[in-house]
């Protein structure tokens with residue numbers, strides 16, 4: 450069982466939590482508060498750990514203007530998933546050269562729109578997509594996304610849907626050249642919230658083989674490795690710290706590529722934003738399912754459809770904090786909609802204090818990323834999750 454052990458200071462600096470709480474106390478639930486200074490600090494830390502890398506913020510993690518402009522001003526680049534994200538980012542004054550189209554699944558007309566706006570770097574993992582890029586974005590740089598291991602050690606795996614086997618990736622880079630594109634590099638994503646740093650080692654090993662084979666067999670010199678996201682945020686289960694991730698990943702890179710590294714791109718989302726946020730919800734109802742049931746059901750005014758979709762299969766286990774203290778008891782935690790899928794935690798046993806009451810607030814820690822943008826627009830009439838930026 451958890452939560453009796455959730456302590457604010459394990460997740461937030463006291464001053465940061467105080468700022469968040471002061472704002473939260475003036476608002477009606479549910480909502481997320483994001484401390485932008487924390488985002489800036491995380492960005493600076495990442496730059497400090499990987500001074501040679503180009504950092505492209507994965508906008509999908511949280512597309513708030515407040516965050517895009519903050520990262521824009523700090524010199525970040527952007528990993529873009531759709532034409533809508535591109536328009537948003539460019540309307541905020543980001544130049545096209547700072548954007549890459551990182552989604553391998555895209556319409557030809559959207560590729561064209563990216564090209565017309567000035568984007569010249571595209572991800573791909575299939576022949577059909579590559580041919581679309583060659584037509585709609587002639588002469589552009591392309592990087593190929595490869596499949597990686599690590600599905601079982603990432604809290605939110607991404608590997609199966611995207612990427613292709615390295616043999617196919619080699620063919621695609623050769624085809625890219627033949628189609629007049631610039632075969633530029635290789636990307637992978639080892640899975641979001643990847644707990645096993647070794648996942649990067651295996652992936653970088655594959656990339657090295659690709660670099661060598663393309664150079665030796667067909668004279669193509671790749672120039673870039675995109676290491677994706679997957680860097681950790683702070684949830685219930687602890688991870689290594691960013692410093693350890695960085696030193697290990699740099700060691701893997703140097704082992705395979707020596708001191709003269711190719712261009713390195715990182716695409717962080719979760720690790721920059723998650724721990725800057727606190728989602729605040731209110732207990733709507735507490736009930737038991739029988740006279741003798743040992744478990745209470747705690748229903749809150751936020752659920753799977755209002756920002757907590759990453760609780761699917763209980764994948765992401767957010768630390769849940771309450772100001773009530775005392776003896777705790779096992780609970781099932783569920784959302785407010787009339788959908789029985791709207792249960793966040795049932796198998797993993799959260800504990801909440803016995804004196805928790807209807808109307809009390811729950812503070813969901815590390816909810817800055819992948820919450821607001823996932824929230825449904827009107828399911829059961831509930832409005833999208835609100836967010837406030839300090």
Ligand SMILES: Cc1ncc(COP(=O)(O)O)c(C=O)c1O
Pocket residue numbers: 507509510528551552607638640641642677678679680716717718719720
């Ligand atoms: C292509 C790509 N890059 C980067 C990210 C961000 O990953 P993370 O949030 O693990 O940092 C994602 C997440 O879905 C992605 O799809």
